[in-house]
Amino acid sequence: xxxxxxxxxxxxxxxxxxxxxxxxxxHGKSTLSDRLLELTGTIAPGGNKQILDKLDVERERGITVxxxxxxxxxxxNGEDYLLxxxxxxxxxxxxxxxxxxxxxxxxxxxxxxxxxxxxAQTVANFYLxxxxxxxLVPVINKVDLPSAxxxxxxxxxxxxxxxxxxxxxxxxxxxxxxxxxxxxxVIDQVPSPVGDELKPLKLLLVDSWYSNYKGVILxxxxxxxxxxxxxxxxxxxxxxxYIVGEVGIxxxxxxxxxxxxxxxxxxxxxxxxxxxxxxxxxxxxxxxVGAEKLVEPLPGFEEPKAMVFVAAFPVxxxxxxxxxxxxxxxTLNDRSVTLQKESSEALGGGWRLxxxxxxxxxxxEDRLRQExxxxxxxxxxxxxxxxxxxxxxxxxxxxxxxxxxxGITHSGIVELQEPYVSATITLPEEYLGKVIELCENNRGEQxxxxxxxxxxxxxxxxxxxxxxxxxxxxxLKSLSKGYASLDYEESEWRKSNIIKLQLLVNKEPxxxxxxxxxxxxxxxLGKQWVTKFKEHVDRQMYEVIIQAAAGRRIVARExxxxxxxxxxxxxxxxDISRRRKLLEKQKEGRKKLxxxxxxxxxxxxxxxxxxx
Numbered sequence: 001x002x003x004x005x006x007x008x009x010x011x012x013x014x015x016x017x018x019x020x021x022x023x024x025x026x027h028g029k030s031t032l033s034d035r036l037l038e039l040t041g042t043i044a045p046g047g048n049k050q051i052l053d054k055l056d057v058e059r060e061r062g063i064t065v066x067x068x069x070x071x072x073x074x075x076x077n078g079e080d081y082l083l084x085x086x087x088x089x090x091x092x093x094x095x096x097x098x099x100x101x102x103x104x105x106x107x108x109x110x111x112x113x114x115x116x117x118x119x120a121q122t123v124a125n126f127y128l129x130x131x132x133x134x135x136l137v138p139v140i141n142k143v144d145l146p147s148a149x150x151x152x153x154x155x156x157x158x159x160x161x162x163x164x165x166x167x168x169x170x171x172x173x174x175x176x177x178x179x180x181x182x183x184x185x186v187i188d189q190v191p192s193p194v195g196d197e198l199k200p201l202k203l204l205l206v207d208s209w210y211s212n213y214k215g216v217i218l219x220x221x222x223x224x225x226x227x228x229x230x231x232x233x234x235x236x237x238x239x240x241x242y243i244v245g246e247v248g249i250x251x252x253x254x255x256x257x258x259x260x261x262x263x264x265x266x267x268x269x270x271x272x273x274x275x276x277x278x279x280x281x282x283x284x285x286x287x288x289v290g291a292e293k294l295v296e297p298l299p300g301f302e303e304p305k306a307m308v309f310v311a312a313f314p315v316x317x318x319x320x321x322x323x324x325x326x327x328x329x330x331t332l333n334d335r336s337v338t339l340q341k342e343s344s345e346a347l348g349g350g351w352r353l354x355x356x357x358x359x360x361x362x363x364x365e366d367r368l369r370q371e372x373x374x375x376x377x378x379x380x381x382x383x384x385x386x387x388x389x390x391x392x393x394x395x396x397x398x399x400x401x402x403x404x405x406x407g408i409t410h411s412g413i414v415e416l417q418e419p420y421v422s423a424t425i426t427l428p429e430e431y432l433g434k435v436i437e438l439c440e441n442n443r444g445e446q447x448x449x450x451x452x453x454x455x456x457x458x459x460x461x462x463x464x465x466x467x468x469x470x471x472x473x474x475x476l477k478s479l480s481k482g483y484a485s486l487d488y489e490e491s492e493w494r495k496s497n498i499i500k501l502q503l504l505v506n507k508e509p510x511x512x513x514x515x516x517x518x519x520x521x522x523x524x525l526g527k528q529w530v531t532k533f534k535e536h537v538d539r540q541m542y543e544v545i546i547q548a549a550a551g552r553r554i555v556a557r558e559x560x561x562x563x564x565x566x567x568x569x570x571x572x573x574x575d576i577s578r579r580r581k582l583l584e585k586q587k588e589g590r591k592k593l594x595x596x597x598x599x600x601x602x603x604x605x606x607x608x609x610x611x612x
Contacts, residue, residue, distance in 0.1 A: 526549075
């Protein structure tokens, strides 16, 4: 038994503390975690920045995508405490990660940037934690910045969340100023976990990731009992049985232990290993074989639903198998991506992928490129639609190509519905006019307008999800010089006049380029499409007609003139009838050619049309 394990085994349950750090994107969560790990001696000072962000894409963009965990031992008033820290993502797409982290914690540090103040995600995370009954410790970060205004941030916390400003800790995670005051506050304010080592084993699966050698590794929170290698455990959700191969804690990397006790959070993997990551259902309860009747399973989590769909195709069809492997490997670690095969006449074989949001989608694309060197074409993001047929059947369609052509004029359809989200936008009041205009242009409905300080506004809108995925966030940021912040949650399906917009080349629809849009946008988008597509198509031996069709109505057209031989070049001063005769003869030949010939459009034209 090592020195670390000896120290841990002597700590009783009432000196355990499990807590997480929640905040808006970019308020300094990962940097604060580094300081806390250095303070407790878990990592050496001055090492890698943001030690808990393990993926390349996380370090490159400076965002956290997956919640990461770490255990640390802290000596307070001469007694050892076992602290367990979870660093959560701040972005709205990864909301499910945050609510999962809450389940393994007893409290949370609510972090607010002193220069930015309370933002949309802070509000959302506060209500999530409040609903779960967690103890919140307010922390104001970045007080060393010249633009910092801690009194304003404290006042906002008091007004918005009714948190006591006297209990707040003012720190600077970057310089390490006053960070040592956080852990004693956590020990005083966050309750210790409840559990009993002598009861039968009961553990909650919080997260899982895949290792090529060990199979699926599970991150678990133990509620009752204890677990060690060699035990036989069974899952409540799948009923499958496993033999535990190793247990341990994240300190900051996987550190094996002989036993995990009630109240601890650690990792386990099985031997023989769990091969399919689909078996690891997050929110599942495990217990020892034979104790299934004695243990009440814990309430699980809601599986996050895909909100944004894109079709992905390899740039070169010979890369199909390689790309399939790469996508398979990334989805092993990211179960919130949904996957279906799809094929297109224009672009060959591919997949339809479902994501939680547009950031999730672009992170996935980055990971494919960086970790697997795969190049990929993505169609613009689309959202699912609901069709209600006359016989009462409801159908949800996520692929625009399957959407009925006539739209609402189709004989068998009663109504069409599209998903709405309720969005919360917080912004400084000088940008209010511009942001309201943006929401109105995107068919939004205003629900509420609230001044929560003299200069900060909370704006609530119901927006169609289709507009939200169409770079709404980017437009919002540029209008408000980056000050506005956005948070959204699913609202409901609403009746809508939507229609399928297609690109036709010589009267044939191109299946990869179909979108379902609101009828008010069809004309504008159709014109854009044909002008853009015309630029990428080469001239042929006969004319190419490019049209955009909304339902059964053609909304825009461009024609590419054919190559033709100059049949009049040999004539000098000739009679008009002679000229006409030659031109007529050429016209006849063209007709013949058109009857037998077929037009081919290079794949590159579609690729450059779909490129951003």
